[in-house]
């Protein structure tokens with residue numbers, strides 16, 4: 281069965297375009313609705329900056345305001361929570377190679393896979409980006 285409601289989580293960093301582009305293509309192939317989420321972490325960039333970047337990204341993806349989600353909290357907790365709230369059947373996140381301490385600490389993607397009640401697609405992004 282094709283996916284109907286896809287949520288892409290973006291950190292607004294350099295890999296955002298790759299992850300969002302993959303999610304957008306998948307949404308088109310499945311005839312699915314695409315939602316875009318950014319979670320503002322404490323001490324991170326301000327709401328205004330994040331909103332501006334998210335607006336620009338959503339405009340390029342043809343995603344209306346009603347499907348933009350900007351919340352505050354911890355990404356690994358908020359991504360599954362928001363996905364459930366908007367009844368998504370697929371979450372798309374990025375993932376890159378990790379080693380050393382990062383392996384021990386885990387990643388956002390690991391946390392999302394652990395908590396999500398729906399499928400999760402981890403898009404491989406270049407470790408250097």
Ligand code: AMP
Nearest residue numbers: 289290291318319355373374387388389
């Ligand atoms: P990281 O574990 O920080 O390398 O992040 C892996 C992936 O988790 C990113 O590519 C995004 O898809 C997602 N992610 C991380 N931080 C955030 C955030 N603040 N808001 C939304 N998604 C995020």
